Amino acid sequence: MEIKTGLKYTESHEWIKVEDSIAIVGITDYAQDALGDIVFVEVPEVERKVSKGAEVVNIESVKVAEAVYAPVSGTICEINEQLEDEPELLNEAPYDTFIYSIEMTDPSELNGFMDAAEYEEFINNSKE
Amino acid sequence: MKITPLHSVYANLPGTKLVDFGGWEMPIQFEKGILAEHRTVRNAVGLFDVSHMGEILVEGSDALAFLDYLLTNKIVGSEEGRCIYTPMCRDDGGTVDDLLVYVFSGQSCLLVVNAANTDKDFQWIRQVLDAGEWNCKAANVSGNWAQLAVQGPGSLAVMEKISKGFEPGAIPYYRHRRACQTAGVTALVSRTGYTGEDGFEIYCPSADAPRLWDALRAEGALPCGLGARDLLRLEAALPLYGHELTDSISPLEAGLSMFVKLEKEGFIGRDRLLAMKEQGLPRRLYGLEMSESGVPRDGCMVYLSGETSSAGVVTSGGKSLMRESFIALALLENGRVKIGDEVEVDIRGKRKTALIVKKPFYRRSE
Numbered sequence: 001m002e003i004k005t006g007l008k009y010t011e012s013h014e015w016i017k018v019e020d021s022i023a024i025v026g027i028t029d030y031a032q033d034a035l036g037d038i039v040f041v042e043v044p045e046v047e048r049k050v051s052k053g054a055e056v057v058n059i060e061s062v063k064v065a066e067a068v069y070a071p072v073s074g075t076i077c078e079i080n081e082q083l084e085d086e087p088e089l090l091n092e093a094p095y096d097t098f099i100y101s102i103e104m105t106d107p108s109e110l111n112g113f114m115d116a117a118e119y120e121e122f123i124n125n126s127k128e
Numbered sequence: 129m130k131i132t133p134l135h136s137v138y139a140n141l142p143g144t145k146l147v148d149f150g151g152w153e154m155p156i157q158f159e160k161g162i163l164a165e166h167r168t169v170r171n172a173v174g175l176f177d178v179s180h181m182g183e184i185l186v187e188g189s190d191a192l193a194f195l196d197y198l199l200t201n202k203i204v205g206s207e208e209g210r211c212i213y214t215p216m217c218r219d220d221g222g223t224v225d226d227l228l229v230y231v232f233s234g235q236s237c238l239l240v241v242n243a244a245n246t247d248k249d250f251q252w253i254r255q256v257l258d259a260g261e262w263n264c265k266a267a268n269v270s271g272n273w274a275q276l277a278v279q280g281p282g283s284l285a286v287m288e289k290i291s292k293g294f295e296p297g298a299i300p301y302y303r304h305r306r307a308c309q310t311a312g313v314t315a316l317v318s319r320t321g322y323t324g325e326d327g328f329e330i331y332c333p334s335a336d337a338p339r340l341w342d343a344l345r346a347e348g349a350l351p352c353g354l355g356a357r358d359l360l361r362l363e364a365a366l367p368l369y370g371h372e373l374t375d376s377i378s379p380l381e382a383g384l385s386m387f388v389k390l391e392k393e394g395f396i397g398r399d400r401l402l403a404m405k406e407q408g409l410p411r412r413l414y415g416l417e418m419s420e421s422g423v424p425r426d427g428c429m430v431y432l433s434g435e436t437s438s439a440g441v442v443t444s445g446g447k448s449l450m451r452e453s454f455i456a457l458a459l460l461e462n463g464r465v466k467i468g469d470e471v472e473v474d475i476r477g478k479r480k481t482a483l484i485v486k487k488p489f490y491r492r493s494e
Contacts, residue, residue, distance in 0.1 A: 036145070036156075036157060036161060036162055036355070037161050037162050037163040037164075039163075039423065039446075039447040039454075040421060040422065040423050040447070040454070042421075042422070058476060060422075060423040062162040062163065062355055062359065062446060062447065063156065063162070063355060065423065065425065065476065084421070091161075
Protein backbone atom coordinates (compact mmCIF):
# COMPACT_ATOMS: atom_id res chain seq x y z
CA MET A 1 0.00 0.00 0.00
CA GLU A 2 1.63 3.20 -1.14
CA ILE A 3 1.63 6.23 1.14
CA LYS A 4 3.28 9.35 -0.22
CA THR A 5 5.27 11.69 1.98
CA GLY A 6 4.67 15.41 1.84
CA LEU A 7 0.89 15.09 1.83
CA LYS A 8 -1.67 15.45 4.58
CA TYR A 9 -4.17 12.66 5.21
CA THR A 10 -7.71 12.44 6.57
CA GLU A 11 -9.27 9.61 8.54
CA SER A 12 -11.65 9.11 5.63
CA HIS A 13 -8.67 8.29 3.38
CA GLU A 14 -8.28 11.44 1.35
CA TRP A 15 -4.93 13.03 0.66
CA ILE A 16 -4.46 16.79 0.68
CA LYS A 17 -1.65 18.61 -1.03
CA VAL A 18 -1.27 22.20 0.13
CA GLU A 19 0.01 24.88 -2.24
CA ASP A 20 -0.22 28.27 -0.53
CA SER A 21 -3.93 28.88 0.07
CA ILE A 22 -5.03 26.03 -2.23
CA ALA A 23 -5.81 22.52 -0.98
CA ILE A 24 -5.69 19.83 -3.66
CA VAL A 25 -7.70 16.74 -2.76
CA GLY A 26 -7.63 13.12 -3.91
CA ILE A 27 -8.14 9.65 -2.44
CA THR A 28 -5.40 7.41 -1.12
CA ASP A 29 -4.13 4.12 -2.48
CA TYR A 30 -5.79 2.43 0.50
CA ALA A 31 -9.13 4.04 -0.42
CA GLN A 32 -8.99 3.07 -4.09
CA ASP A 33 -8.08 -0.49 -3.17
CA ALA A 34 -10.94 -0.72 -0.70
CA LEU A 35 -13.41 0.72 -3.20
CA GLY A 36 -12.37 -1.57 -6.03
CA ASP A 37 -12.85 -0.65 -9.69
CA ILE A 38 -14.15 2.93 -9.84
CA VAL A 39 -16.72 3.48 -12.58
CA PHE A 40 -18.10 6.97 -11.95
CA VAL A 41 -17.01 10.15 -10.22
CA GLU A 42 -19.40 13.03 -9.65
CA VAL A 43 -17.39 16.20 -9.02
CA PRO A 44 -18.62 19.52 -7.59
CA GLU A 45 -19.13 22.66 -9.66
CA VAL A 46 -16.28 25.12 -9.85
CA GLU A 47 -16.88 28.22 -7.70
CA ARG A 48 -19.15 26.31 -5.34
CA LYS A 49 -18.63 27.44 -1.76
CA VAL A 50 -18.31 24.57 0.65
CA SER A 51 -17.87 24.24 4.37
CA LYS A 52 -15.68 21.70 6.06
CA GLY A 53 -17.45 18.35 6.19
CA ALA A 54 -19.82 19.01 3.28
CA GLU A 55 -20.37 16.21 0.79
CA VAL A 56 -18.66 17.37 -2.39
CA VAL A 57 -17.83 14.28 -4.41
CA ASN A 58 -19.57 11.01 -5.08
CA ILE A 59 -17.35 8.12 -6.08
CA GLU A 60 -19.02 4.99 -7.38
CA SER A 61 -17.17 1.73 -7.70
CA VAL A 62 -18.59 -1.47 -9.11
CA LYS A 63 -19.51 -2.43 -5.56
CA VAL A 64 -20.34 0.75 -3.63
CA ALA A 65 -21.09 4.45 -3.65
CA GLU A 66 -18.86 6.51 -1.41
CA ALA A 67 -19.19 10.18 -0.56
CA VAL A 68 -16.08 12.33 -0.22
CA TYR A 69 -16.37 15.23 2.22
CA ALA A 70 -14.60 18.59 2.04
CA PRO A 71 -11.68 18.51 4.50
CA VAL A 72 -11.63 22.32 4.71
CA SER A 73 -13.95 25.25 4.01
CA GLY A 74 -13.54 27.37 0.92
CA THR A 75 -14.39 27.69 -2.74
CA ILE A 76 -13.92 24.92 -5.31
CA CYS A 77 -11.43 26.36 -7.79
CA GLU A 78 -10.61 23.45 -10.05
CA ILE A 79 -11.98 20.01 -10.83
CA ASN A 80 -10.35 17.12 -12.64
CA GLU A 81 -12.46 16.92 -15.80
CA GLN A 82 -10.55 13.87 -17.00
CA LEU A 83 -12.39 11.82 -14.39
CA GLU A 84 -15.64 12.14 -16.31
CA ASP A 85 -14.37 9.80 -19.02
CA GLU A 86 -11.61 8.03 -17.13
CA PRO A 87 -12.70 7.40 -13.54
CA GLU A 88 -10.30 4.43 -13.47
CA LEU A 89 -7.40 6.91 -13.15
CA LEU A 90 -8.22 6.97 -9.44
CA ASN A 91 -7.42 3.25 -9.30
CA GLU A 92 -4.38 3.41 -11.53
CA ALA A 93 -2.60 6.44 -10.07
CA PRO A 94 -4.36 7.67 -6.94
CA TYR A 95 -1.65 10.14 -5.93
CA ASP A 96 -1.26 11.58 -9.43
CA THR A 97 -4.98 12.03 -9.87
CA PHE A 98 -6.53 14.92 -7.99
CA ILE A 99 -10.31 15.18 -7.78
CA TYR A 100 -10.73 18.86 -7.01
CA SER A 101 -8.90 21.78 -5.44
CA ILE A 102 -10.26 24.28 -3.01
CA GLU A 103 -9.31 27.87 -2.18
CA MET A 104 -9.25 27.76 1.60
CA THR A 105 -10.94 30.40 3.70
CA ASP A 106 -9.22 29.21 6.88
CA PRO A 107 -5.96 27.29 6.39
CA SER A 108 -5.83 26.61 10.15
CA GLU A 109 -8.51 23.97 9.47
CA LEU A 110 -5.63 21.88 8.13
CA ASN A 111 -4.28 21.43 11.64
CA GLY A 112 -4.91 17.99 12.95
CA PHE A 113 -4.68 16.07 9.68
CA MET A 114 -2.12 13.27 9.64
CA ASP A 115 1.25 13.16 7.91
CA ALA A 116 2.38 10.07 6.01
CA ALA A 117 3.83 8.26 9.04
CA GLU A 118 0.74 8.94 11.14
CA TYR A 119 -1.53 7.82 8.32
CA GLU A 120 0.40 4.58 7.95
CA GLU A 121 -0.03 3.91 11.65
CA PHE A 122 -3.71 4.81 11.38
CA ILE A 123 -4.21 2.26 8.60
CA ASN A 124 -2.32 -0.43 10.46
CA ASN A 125 -4.38 0.15 13.58
CA SER A 126 -7.68 0.13 11.71
CA LYS A 127 -6.81 -3.22 10.13
CA GLU A 128 -6.65 -4.95 13.50
CA MET B 129 -19.80 -17.55 8.79
CA LYS B 130 -20.00 -20.63 6.57
CA ILE B 131 -17.17 -21.36 4.16
CA THR B 132 -16.85 -23.52 1.06
CA PRO B 133 -14.32 -26.37 0.59
CA LEU B 134 -12.29 -23.96 -1.57
CA HIS B 135 -12.10 -21.14 0.98
CA SER B 136 -8.64 -22.12 2.24
CA VAL B 137 -7.35 -22.42 -1.34
CA TYR B 138 -7.89 -18.75 -2.18
CA ALA B 139 -8.67 -16.85 1.03
CA ASN B 140 -5.08 -15.81 1.67
CA LEU B 141 -4.02 -15.08 -1.90
CA PRO B 142 -3.01 -11.43 -2.32
CA GLY B 143 -5.87 -9.33 -3.64
CA THR B 144 -8.66 -11.71 -2.62
CA LYS B 145 -11.52 -9.79 -1.02
CA LEU B 146 -14.03 -11.75 1.00
CA VAL B 147 -17.53 -10.60 1.90
CA ASP B 148 -20.53 -11.95 3.77
CA PHE B 149 -22.90 -13.30 1.13
CA GLY B 150 -26.05 -14.64 2.75
CA GLY B 151 -24.11 -16.05 5.68
CA TRP B 152 -21.24 -17.36 3.54
CA GLU B 153 -17.78 -15.84 3.47
CA MET B 154 -17.25 -15.64 -0.29
CA PRO B 155 -14.79 -13.88 -2.62
CA ILE B 156 -16.29 -10.76 -4.19
CA GLN B 157 -13.14 -10.39 -6.26
CA PHE B 158 -9.62 -11.70 -6.72
CA GLU B 159 -6.41 -9.86 -7.47
CA LYS B 160 -7.28 -8.44 -10.91
CA GLY B 161 -10.55 -6.90 -9.82
CA ILE B 162 -14.17 -7.13 -10.88
CA LEU B 163 -13.92 -5.40 -14.26
CA ALA B 164 -10.91 -7.46 -15.40
CA GLU B 165 -12.66 -10.63 -14.27
CA HIS B 166 -15.79 -9.60 -16.16
CA ARG B 167 -13.77 -9.01 -19.34
CA THR B 168 -12.04 -12.38 -18.97
CA VAL B 169 -15.37 -14.21 -18.87
CA ARG B 170 -16.64 -12.34 -21.94
CA ASN B 171 -13.41 -12.90 -23.92
CA ALA B 172 -11.67 -15.97 -22.50
CA VAL B 173 -12.54 -18.15 -19.53
CA GLY B 174 -13.26 -17.54 -15.86
CA LEU B 175 -13.57 -19.87 -12.89
CA PHE B 176 -16.05 -19.35 -10.05
CA ASP B 177 -16.43 -21.07 -6.71
CA VAL B 178 -20.18 -21.44 -6.34
CA SER B 179 -20.07 -24.18 -3.74
CA HIS B 180 -22.33 -22.09 -1.51
CA MET B 181 -25.29 -23.04 -3.73
CA GLY B 182 -27.64 -25.52 -2.06
CA GLU B 183 -28.47 -29.01 -3.34
CA ILE B 184 -31.65 -30.86 -2.46
CA LEU B 185 -32.17 -34.44 -3.66
CA VAL B 186 -35.74 -35.60 -4.33
CA GLU B 187 -36.12 -39.36 -4.77
CA GLY B 188 -38.95 -41.83 -5.03
CA SER B 189 -41.53 -43.08 -7.49
CA ASP B 190 -43.50 -39.81 -7.23
CA ALA B 191 -40.43 -37.56 -7.49
CA LEU B 192 -41.27 -36.00 -10.85
CA ALA B 193 -45.00 -35.71 -10.15
CA PHE B 194 -44.21 -34.05 -6.84
CA LEU B 195 -41.87 -31.57 -8.52
CA ASP B 196 -44.56 -30.83 -11.10
CA TYR B 197 -46.80 -29.80 -8.20
CA LEU B 198 -44.05 -27.94 -6.32
CA LEU B 199 -42.56 -26.01 -9.25
CA THR B 200 -43.97 -23.83 -12.02
CA ASN B 201 -42.09 -25.41 -14.94
CA LYS B 202 -42.94 -28.80 -16.48
CA ILE B 203 -40.92 -31.66 -14.98
CA VAL B 204 -43.01 -34.80 -15.72
CA GLY B 205 -42.03 -36.19 -19.11
CA SER B 206 -38.56 -34.63 -19.04
CA GLU B 207 -35.76 -36.80 -20.32
CA GLU B 208 -32.96 -37.92 -18.11
CA GLY B 209 -30.01 -35.60 -18.42
CA ARG B 210 -32.00 -32.38 -18.67
CA CYS B 211 -31.45 -29.27 -16.54
CA ILE B 212 -34.65 -27.31 -16.10
CA TYR B 213 -34.72 -23.74 -14.84
CA THR B 214 -37.82 -23.04 -12.78
CA PRO B 215 -39.30 -20.71 -10.22
CA MET B 216 -40.84 -22.22 -7.06
CA CYS B 217 -43.91 -20.27 -5.96
CA ARG B 218 -46.03 -19.71 -2.89
CA ASP B 219 -49.82 -20.03 -3.02
CA ASP B 220 -50.07 -16.25 -3.46
CA GLY B 221 -47.80 -16.31 -6.54
CA GLY B 222 -44.78 -14.86 -4.75
CA THR B 223 -41.48 -16.61 -5.39
CA VAL B 224 -39.91 -18.90 -2.79
CA ASP B 225 -36.81 -19.33 -4.95
CA ASP B 226 -35.62 -19.91 -8.49
CA LEU B 227 -33.64 -23.05 -9.13
CA LEU B 228 -32.32 -25.68 -11.52
CA VAL B 229 -33.73 -29.21 -11.60
CA TYR B 230 -31.27 -31.89 -12.71
CA VAL B 231 -33.33 -34.85 -13.94
CA PHE B 232 -31.26 -37.90 -12.97
CA SER B 233 -34.00 -40.45 -13.71
CA GLY B 234 -37.75 -40.90 -13.53
CA GLN B 235 -37.35 -41.30 -9.78
CA SER B 236 -34.55 -38.94 -8.88
CA CYS B 237 -33.88 -35.24 -9.33
CA LEU B 238 -31.35 -32.84 -7.84
CA LEU B 239 -32.53 -29.30 -7.13
CA VAL B 240 -29.82 -26.62 -7.11
CA VAL B 241 -31.03 -23.65 -5.11
CA ASN B 242 -29.76 -20.23 -4.02
CA ALA B 243 -27.35 -20.42 -1.08
CA ALA B 244 -29.19 -17.99 1.17
CA ASN B 245 -32.48 -19.79 0.52
CA THR B 246 -31.34 -23.37 1.09
CA ASP B 247 -32.82 -23.78 4.57
CA LYS B 248 -36.00 -21.89 3.68
CA ASP B 249 -36.46 -23.99 0.51
CA PHE B 250 -35.83 -27.27 2.28
CA GLN B 251 -38.38 -26.40 4.96
CA TRP B 252 -40.90 -25.37 2.32
CA ILE B 253 -40.37 -28.60 0.36
CA ARG B 254 -40.72 -30.73 3.50
CA GLN B 255 -43.91 -28.91 4.40
CA VAL B 256 -45.41 -29.50 0.94
CA LEU B 257 -44.33 -33.15 1.04
CA ASP B 258 -45.84 -33.71 4.48
CA ALA B 259 -49.14 -32.11 3.48
CA GLY B 260 -49.70 -34.64 0.68
CA GLU B 261 -49.47 -38.35 0.06
CA TRP B 262 -46.31 -38.41 -1.98
CA ASN B 263 -44.21 -41.47 -2.46
CA CYS B 264 -40.89 -39.66 -2.42
CA LYS B 265 -38.53 -37.96 0.00
CA ALA B 266 -36.31 -34.91 0.01
CA ALA B 267 -32.81 -34.61 1.48
CA ASN B 268 -30.65 -31.53 1.90
CA VAL B 269 -27.31 -32.78 0.53
CA SER B 270 -25.68 -29.33 0.22
CA GLY B 271 -22.84 -30.26 2.53
CA ASN B 272 -21.68 -33.09 0.27
CA TRP B 273 -21.20 -31.05 -2.88
CA ALA B 274 -18.80 -28.44 -4.13
CA GLN B 275 -19.71 -26.54 -7.28
CA LEU B 276 -17.36 -24.83 -9.72
CA ALA B 277 -18.47 -22.78 -12.72
CA VAL B 278 -16.25 -22.52 -15.80
CA GLN B 279 -17.61 -19.71 -17.95
CA GLY B 280 -16.64 -17.93 -21.14
CA PRO B 281 -15.96 -18.64 -24.82
CA GLY B 282 -12.81 -20.55 -23.84
CA SER B 283 -14.56 -22.85 -21.40
CA LEU B 284 -15.02 -25.78 -23.80
CA ALA B 285 -11.30 -25.87 -24.65
CA VAL B 286 -10.40 -25.88 -20.95
CA MET B 287 -12.92 -28.62 -20.21
CA GLU B 288 -11.61 -30.77 -23.07
CA LYS B 289 -8.13 -30.63 -21.58
CA ILE B 290 -9.15 -31.93 -18.15
CA SER B 291 -11.79 -34.46 -19.25
CA LYS B 292 -11.25 -38.18 -19.76
CA GLY B 293 -13.68 -40.66 -21.32
CA PHE B 294 -16.35 -38.16 -22.32
CA GLU B 295 -16.72 -35.24 -24.70
CA PRO B 296 -17.73 -32.09 -22.82
CA GLY B 297 -18.64 -30.55 -26.18
CA ALA B 298 -21.21 -33.30 -26.70
CA ILE B 299 -23.21 -32.08 -23.72
CA PRO B 300 -25.89 -29.79 -25.19
CA TYR B 301 -26.98 -26.53 -23.59
CA TYR B 302 -28.98 -27.17 -20.41
CA ARG B 303 -28.09 -30.84 -20.26
CA HIS B 304 -25.88 -32.68 -17.83
CA ARG B 305 -23.85 -35.85 -17.57
CA ARG B 306 -23.11 -37.77 -14.39
CA ALA B 307 -19.97 -39.63 -13.29
CA CYS B 308 -17.64 -37.72 -15.60
CA GLN B 309 -13.88 -37.89 -15.10
CA THR B 310 -12.50 -34.37 -14.86
CA ALA B 311 -8.94 -33.89 -13.61
CA GLY B 312 -9.13 -37.31 -11.97
CA VAL B 313 -12.27 -36.32 -10.07
CA THR B 314 -15.65 -37.98 -10.56
CA ALA B 315 -18.11 -35.18 -11.18
CA LEU B 316 -21.50 -34.15 -12.46
CA VAL B 317 -21.02 -31.80 -15.41
CA SER B 318 -23.68 -29.55 -16.93
CA ARG B 319 -23.69 -27.07 -19.80
CA THR B 320 -25.16 -24.29 -17.71
CA GLY B 321 -24.20 -20.99 -16.14
CA TYR B 322 -25.19 -17.57 -14.93
CA THR B 323 -23.08 -15.25 -17.07
CA GLY B 324 -24.66 -15.17 -20.53
CA GLU B 325 -21.67 -17.06 -21.97
CA ASP B 326 -21.09 -20.67 -22.94
CA GLY B 327 -19.91 -22.61 -19.93
CA PHE B 328 -20.04 -25.57 -17.62
CA GLU B 329 -20.93 -26.16 -14.02
CA ILE B 330 -19.14 -28.99 -12.28
CA TYR B 331 -20.38 -30.64 -9.09
CA CYS B 332 -17.97 -32.84 -7.16
CA PRO B 333 -17.49 -34.19 -3.65
CA SER B 334 -16.27 -31.41 -1.36
CA ALA B 335 -12.93 -33.08 -0.70
CA ASP B 336 -12.10 -33.17 -4.43
CA ALA B 337 -12.85 -29.49 -5.08
CA PRO B 338 -9.31 -28.10 -4.54
CA ARG B 339 -7.86 -30.59 -7.04
CA LEU B 340 -10.41 -29.62 -9.67
CA TRP B 341 -9.91 -25.91 -8.98
CA ASP B 342 -6.14 -26.22 -9.39
CA ALA B 343 -6.48 -28.20 -12.64
CA LEU B 344 -8.84 -25.61 -14.13
CA ARG B 345 -6.53 -22.77 -13.09
CA ALA B 346 -3.57 -24.57 -14.60
CA GLU B 347 -5.43 -24.66 -17.92
CA GLY B 348 -5.79 -20.89 -17.82
CA ALA B 349 -9.19 -20.29 -16.23
CA LEU B 350 -9.00 -17.08 -14.19
CA PRO B 351 -10.55 -17.14 -10.71
CA CYS B 352 -13.46 -14.68 -10.62
CA GLY B 353 -15.55 -13.51 -7.69
CA LEU B 354 -19.20 -12.84 -7.06
CA GLY B 355 -18.81 -9.18 -8.09
CA ALA B 356 -18.04 -10.14 -11.69
CA ARG B 357 -20.74 -12.81 -11.59
CA ASP B 358 -23.31 -10.19 -10.60
CA LEU B 359 -22.31 -7.83 -13.43
CA LEU B 360 -22.30 -10.66 -15.97
CA ARG B 361 -25.75 -11.89 -15.00
CA LEU B 362 -27.08 -8.31 -14.96
CA GLU B 363 -25.93 -7.75 -18.56
CA ALA B 364 -27.60 -11.03 -19.50
CA ALA B 365 -30.71 -9.83 -17.56
CA LEU B 366 -30.79 -13.03 -15.51
CA PRO B 367 -32.77 -12.56 -12.29
CA LEU B 368 -31.08 -12.68 -8.89
CA TYR B 369 -33.22 -13.85 -6.00
CA GLY B 370 -33.65 -11.06 -3.44
CA HIS B 371 -33.65 -8.48 -6.24
CA GLU B 372 -35.77 -9.37 -9.27
CA LEU B 373 -37.51 -12.22 -7.43
CA THR B 374 -38.70 -12.26 -3.82
CA ASP B 375 -41.48 -13.72 -1.71
CA SER B 376 -43.60 -10.80 -2.94
CA ILE B 377 -42.58 -10.71 -6.63
CA SER B 378 -44.16 -13.29 -8.93
CA PRO B 379 -42.17 -14.89 -11.75
CA LEU B 380 -44.66 -13.45 -14.24
CA GLU B 381 -43.82 -9.92 -13.12
CA ALA B 382 -40.13 -10.78 -13.37
CA GLY B 383 -40.63 -11.71 -17.03
CA LEU B 384 -40.23 -15.46 -16.52
CA SER B 385 -43.56 -16.57 -18.02
CA MET B 386 -41.83 -19.08 -20.29
CA PHE B 387 -40.85 -20.99 -17.14
CA VAL B 388 -44.37 -20.88 -15.71
CA LYS B 389 -46.54 -23.50 -17.41
CA LEU B 390 -49.99 -22.22 -16.59
CA GLU B 391 -51.52 -24.94 -18.80
CA LYS B 392 -50.12 -27.51 -16.35
CA GLU B 393 -52.77 -28.91 -13.97
CA GLY B 394 -52.61 -27.87 -10.34
CA PHE B 395 -49.29 -26.60 -9.10
CA ILE B 396 -48.62 -24.34 -6.15
CA GLY B 397 -49.45 -20.74 -7.01
CA ARG B 398 -51.21 -21.57 -10.30
CA ASP B 399 -54.62 -20.13 -9.42
CA ARG B 400 -53.18 -16.83 -8.29
CA LEU B 401 -50.74 -16.60 -11.21
CA LEU B 402 -53.52 -17.37 -13.69
CA ALA B 403 -55.75 -14.69 -12.14
CA MET B 404 -52.86 -12.24 -12.21
CA LYS B 405 -52.30 -12.90 -15.90
CA GLU B 406 -55.99 -12.56 -16.74
CA GLN B 407 -56.46 -9.38 -14.74
CA GLY B 408 -53.22 -7.87 -16.00
CA LEU B 409 -49.93 -7.92 -14.14
CA PRO B 410 -49.57 -5.04 -11.68
CA ARG B 411 -45.83 -4.69 -12.34
CA ARG B 412 -43.30 -5.79 -14.91
CA LEU B 413 -39.54 -5.94 -15.07
CA TYR B 414 -38.00 -3.48 -17.53
CA GLY B 415 -34.47 -2.79 -18.72
CA LEU B 416 -33.13 0.74 -18.23
CA GLU B 417 -30.08 2.40 -19.72
CA MET B 418 -28.95 5.72 -18.27
CA SER B 419 -28.76 8.67 -20.67
CA GLU B 420 -27.16 10.80 -17.96
CA SER B 421 -24.14 9.54 -16.02
CA GLY B 422 -24.89 7.96 -12.68
CA VAL B 423 -25.01 4.50 -11.20
CA PRO B 424 -28.56 3.25 -10.64
CA ARG B 425 -28.58 0.90 -7.66
CA ASP B 426 -31.04 -1.46 -6.03
CA GLY B 427 -33.73 0.65 -4.34
CA CYS B 428 -33.46 3.80 -6.51
CA MET B 429 -36.96 5.09 -7.31
CA VAL B 430 -38.02 5.43 -10.94
CA TYR B 431 -40.36 8.18 -12.19
CA LEU B 432 -42.11 8.93 -15.44
CA SER B 433 -40.78 12.25 -16.70
CA GLY B 434 -42.14 15.11 -14.66
CA GLU B 435 -44.26 12.98 -12.30
CA THR B 436 -43.98 13.24 -8.54
CA SER B 437 -45.16 9.77 -7.54
CA SER B 438 -42.87 6.94 -8.51
CA ALA B 439 -43.69 4.28 -11.09
CA GLY B 440 -41.43 1.69 -9.50
CA VAL B 441 -38.01 0.83 -8.27
CA VAL B 442 -34.61 -0.36 -9.49
CA THR B 443 -33.96 -3.99 -8.50
CA SER B 444 -30.35 -4.25 -9.76
CA GLY B 445 -28.02 -1.84 -11.50
CA GLY B 446 -24.43 -1.20 -12.43
CA LYS B 447 -21.95 -0.44 -15.14
CA SER B 448 -22.20 -2.48 -18.33
CA LEU B 449 -18.79 -2.90 -19.89
CA MET B 450 -20.31 -4.35 -23.04
CA ARG B 451 -22.51 -1.30 -23.62
CA GLU B 452 -20.18 1.19 -21.95
CA SER B 453 -23.12 2.61 -20.07
CA PHE B 454 -24.96 2.32 -16.79
CA ILE B 455 -27.83 -0.16 -16.83
CA ALA B 456 -30.53 -1.35 -14.48
CA LEU B 457 -33.41 -3.75 -14.11
CA ALA B 458 -36.45 -2.07 -12.62
CA LEU B 459 -39.85 -3.31 -11.50
CA LEU B 460 -42.31 -0.72 -12.84
CA GLU B 461 -46.08 -0.38 -13.01
CA ASN B 462 -47.16 -2.45 -15.97
CA GLY B 463 -48.18 -0.66 -19.13
CA ARG B 464 -46.98 2.82 -18.18
CA VAL B 465 -43.85 2.69 -20.32
CA LYS B 466 -42.63 1.07 -23.52
CA ILE B 467 -39.24 0.50 -25.16
CA GLY B 468 -37.68 3.84 -26.07
CA ASP B 469 -39.54 5.89 -23.45
CA GLU B 470 -37.61 8.26 -21.22
CA VAL B 471 -37.86 7.88 -17.45
CA GLU B 472 -36.07 9.41 -14.47
CA VAL B 473 -34.09 7.55 -11.83
CA ASP B 474 -33.54 9.15 -8.44
CA ILE B 475 -29.85 8.61 -7.74
CA ARG B 476 -28.75 10.03 -4.40
CA GLY B 477 -31.41 12.71 -4.49
CA LYS B 478 -30.90 13.75 -8.13
CA ARG B 479 -33.23 12.72 -10.91
CA LYS B 480 -31.31 11.46 -13.91
CA THR B 481 -32.78 10.43 -17.22
CA ALA B 482 -32.73 6.90 -18.58
CA LEU B 483 -34.28 5.08 -21.52
CA ILE B 484 -36.38 1.95 -21.39
CA VAL B 485 -34.45 -0.59 -23.47
CA LYS B 486 -34.82 -4.19 -24.58
CA LYS B 487 -33.56 -7.00 -22.37
CA PRO B 488 -31.08 -8.59 -22.26
CA PHE B 489 -28.49 -5.83 -22.33
CA TYR B 490 -25.97 -8.26 -23.77
CA ARG B 491 -26.39 -11.39 -25.88
CA ARG B 492 -23.39 -13.41 -27.00
CA SER B 493 -22.86 -13.88 -30.72
CA GLU B 494 -23.11 -17.51 -31.81
